[in-house]
Amino acid sequence: MNESALVRALATPAQSPGGGIGRGAEPPSEVWVIAETARGELHEGSLEAACEARGVAQALRARLAAVLLGVNGSTSVAGLAAHGVDRIYWLEDPALAGYHPEVFAAALVPLIVTHRPSAIFLADTPNGQDLAARLAARLKARLVSRCSRVQVKSDGLLEMERPVYGGRFGQTLVAPSGTLILVTLLRGAIGLDRPDPSRQAELIHLTPVLEGLASHLRVLGEHRMDPQAIPLSEAEVIVAGGKGVGSRERWQMIEALAGALGGAVAGSRMAVDAGWIARERMVGQTGVAVKPRVYVAAGISGASQHLAGMKESKTIIAINQDRRAPIFTVANLGVVGDLGRILPPLVERLREFARPEGA
Numbered sequence: 052m053n054e055s056a057l058v059r060a061l062a063t064p065a066q067s068p069g070g071g072i073g074r075g076a077e078p079p080s081e082v083w084v085i086a087e088t089a090r091g092e093l094h095e096g097s098l099e100a101a102c103e104a105r106g107v108a109q110a111l112r113a114r115l116a117a118v119l120l121g122v123n124g125s126t127s128v129a130g131l132a133a134h135g136v137d138r139i140y141w142l143e144d145p146a147l148a149g150y151h152p153e154v155f156a157a158a159l160v161p162l163i164v165t166h167r168p169s170a171i172f173l174a175d176t177p178n179g180q181d182l183a184a185r186l187a188a189r190l191k192a193r194l195v196s197r198c199s200r201v202q203v204k205s206d207g208l209l210e211m212e213r214p215v216y217g218g219r220f221g222q223t224l225v226a227p228s229g230t231l232i233l234v235t236l237l238r239g240a241i242g243l244d245r246p247d248p249s250r251q252a253e254l255i256h257l258t259p260v261l262e263g264l265a266s267h268l269r270v271l272g273e274h275r276m277d278p279q280a281i282p283l284s285e286a287e288v289i290v291a292g293g294k295g296v297g298s299r300e301r302w303q304m305i306e307a308l309a310g311a312l313g314g315a316v317a318g319s320r321m322a323v324d325a326g327w328i329a330r331e332r333m334v335g336q337t338g339v340a341v342k343p344r345v346y347v348a349a350g351i352s353g354a355s356q357h358l359a360g361m362k363e364s365k366t367i368i369a370i371n372q373d374r375r376a377p378i379f380t381v382a383n384l385g386v387v388g389d390l391g392r393i394l395p396p397l398v399e400r401l402r403e404f405a406r407p408e409g410a
């Protein structure tokens with residue numbers, strides 16, 4: 052199909068049979084990942100989604116395809132190909148340069164209706180959640196959000212696992228056959244496979260038809276969030292303090308370390324009870340369950356209720372003056388000592404690293 056024919060096809064979405072857009076008895080031909088980018092950079096969650104989707108595509112003997120939206124995507128193309136994507140539909144239009152729910156949905160819905168993938172994966176980011184819900188509603192498709200694992204059962208049905216009640220329970224869901232299923236994948240749940248830079252993907256450039264779109268939303272600007280205010284479930288680096296910090300004044304050491312690392316601040320129950328940090332930033336069994344790349348626990352003993360919320364973090368760094376503190380049983384790196392003597396010089400060194408040379 053040449054490009055103008057495809058653009059026409061995109062402009063006139065076909066009605067899906069039975070409300071969903073599955074292929075019924077036909078074998079599925081594609082599993083999709085909708086790639087999320089910001090300022091030309093591919094979100095790592097999209098690569099994780101591609102890794103998980105690749106296993107699903109292989110089990111279904113389907114092609115793994117990704118959809119890229121926007122104008123600045125060359126590095127994303129290489130990244131997706133290196134992580135196993137066979138084909139990339141690149142919807143190029145300046146209107147898709149930044150995330151806009153209605154414009155993205157308007158560009159994607161006709162493409163999905165035309166190609167009828169059997170499953171669509173998105174990273175479980177705020178934009179991914181928003182877009183997935185919008186697409187599911189528009190396509191009358193099923194959506195399972197916050198998945199930690201997706202696999203194909205022996206009978207060919209998709210099985211999804213997701214944590215519920217802050218990670219204290221797991222839920223397994225099975226999707227019925229013949230209908231489109233959208234899945235959002237939790238960050239860090241799957242991890243990245245080793246990329247193969249020699250892999251290439253078939254690249255299909257498309258121009259979506261977006262003129263005349265009656266949008267009710269206008270994006271006025273984008274703001275980088277203060278990393279310390281980022282929801283803990285999304286933070287890549289978390290610096291958590293406990294009772295061992297000692298006082299509200301000394302709590303500034305925790306905030307300074309988080310600032311130097313570009314991380315979010317969290318606390319133990321004791322830190323919350325002392326009034327040093329808000330209740331919604333408490334990590335643990337009754338707090339938030341987190342799984343960042345780096346979790347620094349300073350002055351936290353490592354009670355089981357705290358460990359329940361953070362022990363899945365990729366790298367745990369514990370600072371405690373008691374070498375027998377249980378936090379060291381889960382730490383990848385342990386520093387025994389007084390945090391009042393360790394944190395200030397550490398922050399100073401980190402700031403030195405961040406300073407441009409000669410400044």
Ligand SMILES: Cc1cc2nc3c(=O)[nH]c(=O)nc-3n(C[C@H](O)[C@H](O)[C@H](O)COP(=O)(O)OP(=O)(O)OC[C@H]3O[C@@H](n4cnc5c(N)ncnc54)[C@H](O)[C@@H]3O)c2cc1C
Pocket residue numbers: 292293294295296318319320321322333334335336337338339349350351352353354355356357360370371372373376388389390391
């Ligand atoms: C039902 C239930 C649910 C709970 N849910 C949670 C939860 O979700 N999250 C949670 O965090 N807790 C929870 N708790 C509380 C939990 O049991 C612990 O009491 C709490 O986690 C302890 O907090 P902490 O480690 O800050 O304090 P502590 O246990 O008092 O530990 C302080 C640590 O700081 C060290 N320290 C002291 N001074 C220094 C210093 N100068 N330098 C370095 N180290 C120092 C000490 O050696 C000690 O290990 C729950 C409890 C119950 C019963």
